[in-house]
Amino acid sequence: MLIMTVAVSALDPASVDAGATAHYGDPVREQRLLTDAAGLVDRSHRGVLAVPGADRLSWLHSLTTQHLERLAPMTGTELLVLSPHGHVEHHAGVLDDGTTTWLDVEPGSDLLGYLQRMVFMMRVEPADVTAEWALLSLVGPDTDAVLAAAGVPPLAAPDVLPVPDAKFATGTVGARPTAMYAAAPAFGGWVRRVPGGADLLVPRASVDEVAAALGVPWAGIWAFEAMRVEARRPRLGFETDHRTLPAEAGWTAPGVHLEKGCYRGQETVARVHHLGRPPRKLVLLHLDGVTTDDLPAPQTPVLNADGRTVGFVGTAVRHHELGQVALALVKQNVAAGTVLHVGPSTAQVDL
Structure with missing residues (x-):
């Protein structure tokens, strides 16, 4: 059967998603697929950064909003980088494989530049590996069954801590990432279980092979974005501007640890949270x-x-x-x- 593929670039060349596929001929059917079963979304236009090195977790812990010092191998999470005034500058998905921390970021992100400026004497080597690695997203209620059929071991559901009350007592928030996404090696890369599905970080050359192994239809970025809007998940550069605070966009639960050491913008985060009203x-x-x-x-x-x-x-x-x-x-x-x-x-x- 001939599938009509419509690229975002053909509809909106200036879009940040211009490198993605808008839909495969039937956007409504693709949405229903992601709602009722499972579909595969090519999000390989996103940037992928690799941060190897013995100091990677403590270094990222000190620079970001997330508690990463004790991030266990084969665990994912989310992080933010804030301005000195607490405004969101960067958002990244995270996965650590035991030797390297992998970050997936918005297309065109300059997070790498910031990280490179902050290396100093630390044993880390952040690099852009987007040319070699691609992000795919398996979305829908059948995600676990599809992964199991493809030989991926069972992955625990996302574990996200509740946001503590405004006047929470010291020790309320555990010394762990506020969101923990189980991961496993698969398809020459890794699978990370996330809300609504799973992200697959795989060698770019093997995307078609991975899609064949999963055996589910493709869905376009339009369908993916419709599911994101329904779930009220923010996206950097869309639901944010130059002065957006994490609490305003709903990023506190998955991306901000309220009881960790000092990081840029922490004072604003603490003040907004304890006032209880962004x-x-x-x-x-x-x-x-x-x-x-x-x-x-x-x-x-x-x-x-x-x-x-x-x-x-x-x-x-x-x-x-x-x-x-x-x-x-x-x-x-x-x-x-x-x-x-x-x-x-x-x-x-x-x-």
């Missing part, structure tokens, strides 16, 4: 879809009934069940059910 919050907007079929572009202002700007749109999608929806970062005082305006569309907040 200035903005991530919400899902339902768009009316009446005035226009066009989805709002990222960074489109969100206006209240008085015409005042209360936030901005991050990612807008056509969801196969929810219709036109978008993630948006809005002011903390915007209540559930509030009617807002995004361009010519009316929108309603769903917290």
Whole structure:
């Protein structure tokens, strides 16, 4: 059967996802596949960094928001790098194989440049290995069954610590990553169990071989993004701007350890958490879809009934069940059910 592959670059050459496939002929079917069964998404346009060296975990622990000193081999997590004022500058998925820590980052990320500037006398050698390694994502409720059929040993479900109360007592947060994603060697690389599925970091030359071994249909980045929006998972550069704090975007649980040693931006993180009310919050907007079929572009202002700007749109999608929806970062005082305006569309907040 002939499959029509539509590249993002053919639709939006300026998109950060221009190196990905938008869909394989039927975006709605692909969404249902990821909702009801399992599909494979090629996310190999993302950057991959390798950080080998004896000091890698303690070094990354000191530079990032995550507790990494005791990250066990074959465990993944997430981390953030913040500005001195606590604003999110970088986000990365993490996997350590016992000798190297692997980071997957947004296309075009300059995280490597920052890490290289921070090496000093540490025994680490961060490098960009995107040309050799590719990230694929297996998404859907059948993920575990598909991996088992391909010979991957069982992987524990993601283990994410709850965010402690604003005035939590010392010792409440364990000395471990706030999110722990089980991993295992597979397909010449590694599989990392994550919320909603599993990420596969594999040699770029073996992508087709891995896809054949898994035996599930391909799904495009449009379907992947629709699932991400439904799950309200933020994405750097979409649901963030130059002043976004981790707590605003909902990154505290998977990516920020609130009781670890000093790192850049920690004072702001602690102050915002203990005050218990970040200035903005991530919400899902339902768009009316009446005035226009066009989805709002990222960074489109969100206006209240008085015409005042209360936030901005991050990612807008056509969801196969929810219709036109978008993630948006809005002011903390915007209540559930509030009617807002995004361009010519009316929108309603769903917290």
